[in-house]
Amino acid sequence: RPDLKVNIAGVELKNPVMTASGTFGSGLEYGEYIDLNQLGAVVTKGVASVPWKGNSGVRVAETYGGMLNSVGLQNPGIEEFIKKDIPFLRKYDTKIVVNIAGKTLEEYCSVVERLYDEDVDLLELNISCPNVKEGGVCFGTDTEMVSYVVKEVKKRAKQPLIVKLTPNVTDIAAIAKAAEAAGADAISLINTLLGMAIDIYRRKPVLGNIVGGLSGPAIKPVALRMVYQVANAVKVPIIGMGGIISGEDAVEFLLAGATGIAVGTANFVNPRATMDVLEGVEEYLVKYNEDKVIDIIGTLNI
Ligand code: DOR
Structure with a gap:
């Protein structure tokens, strides 16, 4: 069987497949459908101070x-998260990635500081939520804001820091470079693409x-293009996501330069989607005589 191990910012994952933040809270519900031990990592829903x-x-x-979606970062707060979610996830043999939400730099910093002595593997800084309101800013849309917030958060973080980017920008490579220069240990992308739907009968959004x-799946080509552009712009590892529902989709992201693969929306249609993706990647490696998944990362023929 091929070797599926990948390394993200010094943390070894048994395979590249993880859940995308926001797919479920911290895995409790998801654990009814799949064996969480099979995942490379569980990425939790954004948690605020x-x-x-x-x-x-x-x-x-x-x-x-x-x-x-316009969930608006509903979450139980960091204290409740530390009390319940970390002990729950620690029972499994998978890595824990905590997604961090905030409306201000101070809020991000207080969550990161609170996690300093906690047993989690990686932090994912969510500077890309399209639904921040009430004085909140989407820091991920501007290189200077990215640089500022990543630098300050990085100073206070013990665990390696993944920075999650938004597709709602014109120059994703410039944003990724700013995050890397400010200390990001890895980059994840893409968060959701800003959109709208209208009910014509009520004439209401x-x-x-x-x-x-x-x-x-509607955003997969956008995500793939951005992963490819970012992979060519930075040296840190990339976690790719956006419309992945099959092993073939995941392989596209690996070839474009992603080291990790996150599955989000597909789980709502097929709760076993992460397992299908994992099996599909493995089948591809076997079929093309690849011994290790890391050997195909970024190997697109251009
Ligand atoms: O699409 C999203 N929705 N992205 C986020 O980062 C947060 C989430 C929400 O809670 O609104």
Whole structure:
């Protein structure tokens, strides 16, 4: 059987497949469908310094080949997370990646500081949520803001720092370079693509927040293009996501230069999607006589 191990910022994962942040809270529900021990890592839903209720009204809508959401970073707050979610996930033989949410630099820093002595493997800084409101900024849209927030967070972090990027920018390579120069140990992309849906009978936006983030197969070509551009711009490892539902999709991301693969929206259609992706990657390696998954990363013939 091929060797599926990958290394992300010094942390060894048994395979490149992980859940994308926000697919479920911290894995409790997901554990009913799959054996969490099979995953390379579990990436948790964004957690902030205090509990957040999230946005009001309709938060999720189905679209062609995708899903729109404006959840608004609902989360139980870091104290509850430390009490319940870390001990739950630690029972499994998988790596824990904690996604960190905030509306201000201070909020990000307080979560990172609180996690300093906790047993988690990697941090994923969410500077890319399209649904931040009430004085919040999407830091990921501007190179200077990226540089500032990553530098300050990195200073306070014990665990390696993954920085999650937004596709809602014109020059993704410039944003990724700014994150790397500021100390990012890895880059994950893409978060959701800003979109909208309208109910023509009521002449109203479908989502309570009017706009939201698009995910699922509809955004896969955008995600793949951005992973490819970022892989050519930085040296740190990349975790690719955006519409991955099969092993073939995952292989496209690996060839484009991703070291890790995250599966999000597909889980809502098929709760076993991560396992299908994992098996599909393995089958591809066997078919093409590759001994190790790391040997195909970034090996696109141009
Ligand atoms: O699409 C998203 N929705 N991306 C995020 O980063 C957060 C999430 C939310 O909670 O709104």
